[in-house]
Amino acid sequence: MTEERAPSLHVPAPSIRPGDDPDFSHVSIPRAGEVDRPDPATPPEEMRDLAFSIIRVLNRKGEAVGPWASGLDSETLLQGLRDMMKLRIYDARMMTAQRQGKTSFYMQHLGEEAISCAFQRALRKGDMNFPTYRQAGLLIASGYPLVKMMNQVYSNDGDPVRGRQLPVFYSSKEHGFFSISGNLATQYPQAVGWAMAAAIKGDKRLAAAWIGDGSTAESDFHGALVFASTYKPPVILNIVNNQWAISTFQGIARGGAGTFAARGHGFGLPALRVDGNDYLAVHAAATWATERARADLGPTIIEFVTYRAGGHSTSDDPSAYRPKEEGTAWPLGDPILRLKTHLIALGVWSEERHTQAEAEIKAEVVAAQKEAEAIGTLHSGRRPTPRDMFEDVFAEMPPHLIRQRHEVGY
Amino acid sequence: MATEILMPALSPTMEEGTLAKWLVKEGDTVSSGDILAEIETDKATMEFEAVDEGTVGKILVAEGTEAVKVNTPIAVLLDEGESADDIETSSGGDATKSEQAPEPDKPAAQQPQAAPEIKAADTSPDWPEGTAMKQQTVREALRDAMAEEMRRDGDVYLMGEEVAEYQGAYKISQGLLDEFGPKRVIDTPITEHGFTGIAVGAAFGGLKPIVEFMTFNFAMQAIDQIINSAAKTLYMSGGQMGAPMVFRGANGAAARVGAQHSQDYAAWYMQIPGLKVAMPYSASDAKGLLKSAIRDPNPVVFLENEILYGQSFDVPDLDDYTVPFGKARIWREGTDVTIVSFGIGMRYALEAADKLADDGIDAEVIDLRTLRPMDTASILQSVKKTNRCVTVEEGWPQPSVGSYISSVIMQEAFDYLDAPVINCTGKDVPMPYAANLEKHALVTTEEVIEAVKKVTYK
Numbered sequence: 001m002t003e004e005r006a007p008s009l010h011v012p013a014p015s016i017r018p019g020d021d022p023d024f025s026h027v028s029i030p031r032a033g034e035v036d037r038p039d040p041a042t043p044p045e046e047m048r049d050l051a052f053s054i055i056r057v058l059n060r061k062g063e064a065v066g067p068w069a070s071g072l073d074s075e076t077l078l079q080g081l082r083d084m085m086k087l088r089i090y091d092a093r094m095m096t097a098q099r100q101g102k103t104s105f106y107m108q109h110l111g112e113e114a115i116s117c118a119f120q121r122a123l124r125k126g127d128m129n130f131p132t133y134r135q136a137g138l139l140i141a142s143g144y145p146l147v148k149m150m151n152q153v154y155s156n157d158g159d160p161v162r163g164r165q166l167p168v169f170y171s172s173k174e175h176g177f178f179s180i181s182g183n184l185a186t187q188y189p190q191a192v193g194w195a196m197a198a199a200i201k202g203d204k205r206l207a208a209a210w211i212g213d214g215s216t217a218e219s220d221f222h223g224a225l226v227f228a229s230t231y232k233p234p235v236i237l238n239i240v241n242n243q244w245a246i247s248t249f250q251g252i253a254r255g256g257a258g259t260f261a262a263r264g265h266g267f268g269l270p271a272l273r274v275d276g277n278d279y280l281a282v283h284a285a286a287t288w289a290t291e292r293a294r295a296d297l298g299p300t301i302i303e304f305v306t307y308r309a310g311g312h313s314t315s316d317d318p319s320a321y322r323p324k325e326e327g328t329a330w331p332l333g334d335p336i337l338r339l340k341t342h343l344i345a346l347g348v349w350s351e352e353r354h355t356q357a358e359a360e361i362k363a364e365v366v367a368a369q370k371e372a373e374a375i376g377t378l379h380s381g382r383r384p385t386p387r388d389m390f391e392d393v394f395a396e397m398p399p400h401l402i403r404q405r406h407e408v409g410y
Numbered sequence: 411m412a413t414e415i416l417m418p419a420l421s422p423t424m425e426e427g428t429l430a431k432w433l434v435k436e437g438d439t440v441s442s443g444d445i446l447a448e449i450e451t452d453k454a455t456m457e458f459e460a461v462d463e464g465t466v467g468k469i470l471v472a473e474g475t476e477a478v479k480v481n482t483p484i485a486v487l488l489d490e491g492e493s494a495d496d497i498e499t500s501s502g503g504d505a506t507k508s509e510q511a512p513e514p515d516k517p518a519a520q521q522p523q524a525a526p527e528i529k530a531a532d533t534s535p536d537w538p539e540g541t542a543m544k545q546q547t548v549r550e551a552l553r554d555a556m557a558e559e560m561r562r563d564g565d566v567y568l569m570g571e572e573v574a575e576y577q578g579a580y581k582i583s584q585g586l587l588d589e590f591g592p593k594r595v596i597d598t599p600i601t602e603h604g605f606t607g608i609a610v611g612a613a614f615g616g617l618k619p620i621v622e623f624m625t626f627n628f629a630m631q632a633i634d635q636i637i638n639s640a641a642k643t644l645y646m647s648g649g650q651m652g653a654p655m656v657f658r659g660a661n662g663a664a665a666r667v668g669a670q671h672s673q674d675y676a677a678w679y680m681q682i683p684g685l686k687v688a689m690p691y692s693a694s695d696a697k698g699l700l701k702s703a704i705r706d707p708n709p710v711v712f713l714e715n716e717i718l719y720g721q722s723f724d725v726p727d728l729d730d731y732t733v734p735f736g737k738a739r740i741w742r743e744g745t746d747v748t749i750v751s752f753g754i755g756m757r758y759a760l761e762a763a764d765k766l767a768d769d770g771i772d773a774e775v776i777d778l779r780t781l782r783p784m785d786t787a788s789i790l791q792s793v794k795k796t797n798r799c800v801t802v803e804e805g806w807p808q809p810s811v812g813s814y815i816s817s818v819i820m821q822e823a824f825d826y827l828d829a830p831v832i833n834c835t836g837k838d839v840p841m842p843y844a845a846n847l848e849k850h851a852l853v854t855t856e857e858v859i860e861a862v863k864k865v866t867y868k
Contacts, residue, residue, distance in 0.1 A: 128615070161648035171647040178614065179647040183638045189604055190639065193611025200567065200593055200617060207615075223604020230599060392649040393683045395707035398736075398783055399442055402461045409419040410456070 012251035018319060022329035027305075029331055032059035032275075033066020037284075040292040044270040051261035051271035054305055057280035062341035068284040074348040080121065080279050081343060083141045084113040084336050085358060089365045090136075090146060094153055097369070098167075098314045102377035103153050105167045109134045111309030111327065112242055114279040114335035117141045119208070119238070122286035123176065126205040128194055130178045130187035133168065134240065134308075135210050142175045146368035156376035156383060162391075163384030185211055185218035188237070192224045192299075195233035206234040206293040214245020216260055217253040225301075229267035232298035236289045237264070239301065240276065242308035247321040264301035276306030277332040279339045305332065386410050412467060414483040418449060418458050427451040428476045429484060438466045446485070447473070464488050489530055531788040533740070536698060537731050543724040551693035551725055552582050552658075552714065555700035556620060558730065560590055563618065566704055569596040569609060570622030570659075579624045580660060580719055606632035606657070610640045613653040618704060623659035626713060627671050640709040641684035656703045661689070661713035662754060662804050663841055663852060672841035672848075674805035676753065679711040680781040680814070686735055687781040689713040691756035693723035695779050698733030705732070715754045736783035740792070744774035747862050748792040750815055751802035752778040755853065758834070759802045762858035771866055781811060786818045793819055797828040798865040802858055807835040829865035834858050 016023050035055045038047045057069045072080075091108035098106040109116070116137030123129075129138050139149065151158035153167040161171055161179075171179035178194075181187055191209030198205045211221060216239060228235055239260045243250050254260060264271035270292070274285040282304065289300035309327040311318045318324075343349035376382040387410040390401040397405075417427070431448040434440055441463040449456050467488035471478055478484065546554075560566045567590075572579045574587040574597040587595040598605040602623060609619040623629040629636065636657060644652035663672035679687045686708050690696040696714070703710040741756070742763055751759040756777050763773040774792050778784060793799050799819055801812030812833030819831055837851045862868075 130611070159648075161646065164648065165646050169646070171650060173647070173650040179643050179651060181639060183634055186607060186635060186639050189607025189635075190611030190614060193608035193613075194615035195611075196608060197612035197615030197617040200612075201565075201615075207611075219601075219603055220607055223601045223607060226599045226601060226604055227608050392645045392647075392652075394686075395644065395652060395654075397443065399461055400783075402442065402459060406418050406461065409424060 012249075012255060014249040014251065014322070016323060016326070018321065018323055020323055022323050022326040024329060024331050027331060030054055030056065032056040032278075033069070035066070035068065037067035037288070040288055040295065041297060042270075044265075044268055047270060048265055051259055051265060051273055051301075051303075054273050054275050055281050055285055056275040056278055057284060058275075058278045058338050058342055062338070062345040064280050064342060068281060070280065070284045070287065072280065072283060074343065074346055076121065077279070077339065077343060077346075078348065080117060080141075080283075081336065081339050081349070082357060082361065083117040083137060084279070084339065086146075086361050086365065087113045087117060087137050087140050088336060089358070089362050090140070090149070093365055093369055094150070095314065097153070097377070101379065102373070103155070103167045104378060105314055106153065107133050107168050107313045108310045109136065111330070111334065112240065112276065112306050113137055114282050114339070115238075115240060115276045115304045115306060118279045118282035119286045121283055122290050123206075123208065126176070126203075127208065128176045128178060128191075128205065129208045129210065130191035130194070131180060131210045132184070132187065132212055132215070132240075133180065134212075134242070136168065136170065139170060139172065139175055139177055142177075144170075144172055144175045144177070146365060147371045150369055150372035151375060154372055154375075154377045156372065156378075156381055157385070158372065158375040158382075159384055162388045184215040185220035187211075188218075188220045188224040189227065191237075192227045192231075192233060192235050195235035195293075195299075196227070196231055199231070199233045204294065206236065206290060208236045208238060210238045210240065212245060213239060213241040213243070213250040213260055214248060214253050216263065225264065225267045225269065228299040229269055234293035234296070235299045236286070236293060237269070237299055237301045239303045240306065241303050242276075242306045244308050244312070244318070244322070246312040246316060247318075259303060261301055261303035269299055269301050271301040271303070273303045273305060275332055276304030277330075277335040277338060279335060280342070307332065412489070413462055413464065413487040415446065415460075415485040415487055417471075417478045417480050417482045417484050418456075419480045424451055424480060426477045426479045429471050429473055429478050430455065432469060432473045433457075434466050436466050436469055440464065440466060440487070460487070462487060464490075531785065531791040532737050533788075536694075536733050536737075536739070537726045537728060542727040544727045545722045546693045546697075546725040547720055547722050548690075548693045548696045548714070549580065549582055549719040551697035551723075552700055552719075553584055553586070555697040555704070556583070557586060557589065559701055559704040560586070560594060563704075565616065566618045566620065567594040567596065568620045568622060569598050569605060571598055571600055571605075571624050573597060573622050578622065580716060582622070582714075582719070602628045602632040603635060606635040607639070609655060610635050610653055613640070613655040613709075614643070614651050619655045620704065621655065621657045623657065625664075625671060625716070626659050626661040626675050627673055629657065629659070629675075636679075636709070636711070637682055637685070641682050644708075645684060652707060653709045654707045656700070656710045656712055658700070658703075658712035659714060660716040660719070662715050663836075663848070664716040666843060666845060666848065667841075668843045669840035674753075674803065674836070675711075676713060676781055676803060677805050677809060677811050677814075679713070680784075680811060682782075684708065685782065686710045687713065688735065688779065689753040689781055690779055691718065691751075691753055691777050693721070694725045695733055695739065695777070697725060698731055699735070699779060701730075702732045702735055706735070713753060718754055733779065735780045736785050737779070738785035738788040739777045739779055740774065740788065741777055742773065742775040744772040744796065746772045746796055747798040747800060747866055748774045748776060748789065748796045749800050749802060749858065749862065750776045750778060750789055750812075752781065752811070753803070755802040755804060758853055758855045758858050761855040762802075762862065765855070765859055766862055769868070771862060771868060773862060778811075784814075786815070786822070789815060789819065790823050793823050794826045797826050798862075799827075799831045800834060800858060800861045800865060801831065802834045802853060804836050804852055807833060807838055810835045829867070832861040832865055834861050
């Protein structure tokens with residue numbers, strides 16, 4: 001018989017804190033190309049191992065290897081590289097703009113650019129993303145105008161959501177980007193419900209849900225998985241595991257239980273774990289999941305393993321809770337650098353062309369920024385009109401709101 | 411009553427402007443939202459919209475007039491049956507008023523309200539007079555409303571716990587699974603937060619979900635999805651994505667179900683911009699309002715009552731009728747006091763009115779039917795006649811629906827009141843289980859009678 005003991009509270013803690021040397025030896029990383037690519041129609045219980053490894057395509061030499069190497073043509077890959085570069089430059093400009101007081105708040109994607117940029121390329125027009133904070137690459141890769149994004153961040157008179165939402169809470173029905181919720185995880189069951197509606201209506205669109213590692217603790221996540229498992233609608237359930245929920249490391253939401261992807265197993269859902277810093281792996285996994293959805297084989301869970309190289313937001317200083325060098329020590333590397341190396345290895349890209357592309361994209365971003373700032377920023381220029389403040393509360397404006405609008409002078 | 415249309419302020423600091431152009435002429439009929447005129451200042455030009463509907467009786471300031479002071483009457487709007495000859499403007503109403511000396515220290519925003527007064531109560535019948543009636547319970551009426559709308563529109567579907575095979579915990583969805591099948595009548599797993607999120611997503615995805623909560627007590631878990639997502643997303647997405655859907659189920663106290671299962675959420679949901687809220691009493695209203703709710707492009711919270719489910723009422727024997735939101739029903743006309751209620755509160759209100767009649771007190775009883783929009787015009791019209799008001803509801807007192815009604819009456823009809831408004835509410839305690847305590851905790855007919863006697867000084 002086991003000996004009785006007083007209970008002890010187990011509090012998970014990261015292995016290192018500021019002042020320690022970065023150490024990712026606990027992150028087990030398989031070699032690129034090592035993980036099998038089962039047929040999308042394989043029953044979930046026959047591919048459970050996929051939730052405990054990491055699907056990788058690009059190896060250290062920048063070669064695309066293994067069964068998940070999809071043979072994307074170099075033109076598509078060059079476009080992918082440009083998408084990621086644009087997102088990174090855009091982020092940098094907006095971070096600076098926040099420091100200059102042109103907006104109150106910003107959230108950057110540093111290190112996570114491949115996930116949303118590559119995922120979008122696996123979708124079709126009409127598909128709908130239910131994103132969270134670090135998926136602006138979905139917009140950029142779908143050709144959404146930068147100036148509109150900046151207008152939203154500046155909350156100026158050109159803001160498509162009319163000054164109603166926090167910076168980076170973009171929304172575009174046309175570009176398949178649902179309105180971002182500041183109450184975390186609410187979008188997860190909504191994505192499943194949206195996909196159920198598609199299934200009920202018999203149309204061929206699919207939904208993609210997005211959540212961070214920390215928010216998987218929300219009951220929304222679990223409710224969404226119940227419904228995904230029961231009704232099997234065409235939805236892809238993405239978890240972006242960037243290791244940190246502000247200052248709380250991923251072990252707090254996950255506990256000691258396997259991986260985030262493996263949460264899907266209890267619901268009978270197929271679950272992939274993917275190198276989130278590998279553009280080709282992200283695209284390949286997304287394509288596999290969309291194939292399942294479009295063949296009426298049901299939902300797929302994908303955990304993208306990545307690292308939040310920047311702070312959570314402009315209000316966060318990560319040096320208080322993790323070593324400053326941790327980002328550079330992250331073993332999956334930088335997504336832009338990795339795709340760039342691959343393209344150079346393919347012979348379709350060079351350092352010179354990369355430098356030139358960087359300058360071109362920067363000029364494009366700066367031009368968009370000038371255009372946005374000519375309209376206005378948070379505290380200057382043309383701001384959203386109070387006239388619009390009373391619209392869209394209801395589908396039709398009720399008389400008392402017309403009255404209130406008149407009372408404030410509009 | 412003729413309504414003056416006042417010169418609007420384009421900004422909080424605007425004091426005067428040019429009436430550039432009239433887009434209506436005398437005799438034109440306008441409705442809420444129609445463009446009436448163009449107003450110019452040195453900074454901007456603005457289209458000026460009508461708040462109310464009516465006929466343009468008289469244009470008081472000609473187009474092209476400069477330096478028209480904010481809040482100067484510029485036109486008069488007539489209600490049905492009024493003639494331009496009856497016009498008597500309170501403030502002189504001619505353009506010369508705009509030449510008065512300006513008050514430079516007083517910004518426009520602090521000046522008297524620029525908008526016209528609240529419109530007159532709509533007292534038109536809900537269905538043609540002489541319509542044949544049939545007896546039906548509230549339960550049957552709700553079922554028929556859903557069935558009729560599901561036949562009418564293939565995008566409407568019902569989901570909730572026990573709604574399909576079991577036909578509803580309170581048997582509201584009887585026969586619906588048989589008629590519409592398991593894709594449109596969906597039994598959900600037991601997670602209110604989960605299935606509400608699913609339904610909100612389905613509404614964004616183009617369907618028109620009806621979400622049944624076994625009782626609204628369980629919707630507490632889902633209130634984040636109802637308020638933060640369903641009610642606000644149309645606004646937050648800049649008008650791109652809304653949630654046309656209905657959240658319905660039993661609300662308020664039933665009998666002997668204790669603290670967690672006996673709560674009235676009327677005052678909670680009524681506060682939320684973006685939500686509409688209905689709380690019917692009779693079967694005909696339950697049916698007509700639920701049909702309106704299902705057709706509404708906005709999210710609607712539809713509060714039913716378990717005790718009323720089995721009560722029979724006259725229901726119009728019509729293939730299709732709806733009851734509009736924002737229109738109260740006067741159940742009983744009277745001259746001595748106005749009793750305002752809604753939902754099961756109407757039971758106490760009507761019982762009290764009957765007993766008061768025996769004592770020679772003639773009560774007018776108004777059933778609000780919907781709480782947002784709320785037909786305050788009917789309340790005000792009645793209070794201006796009776797000069798006294800008592801509100802009745804089962805919910806708690808701080809703040810109650812009645813306390814909102816009191817504030818509207820105080821602001822709009824203070825001079826007509828001969829006594830303070832009394833709010834009859836439930837006691838300010840969680841609902842106890844024991845039968846005798848439960849009875850005490852709820853509002854009673856005797857309390858309504860006592861309140862009426864107080865305000866009528868009898």
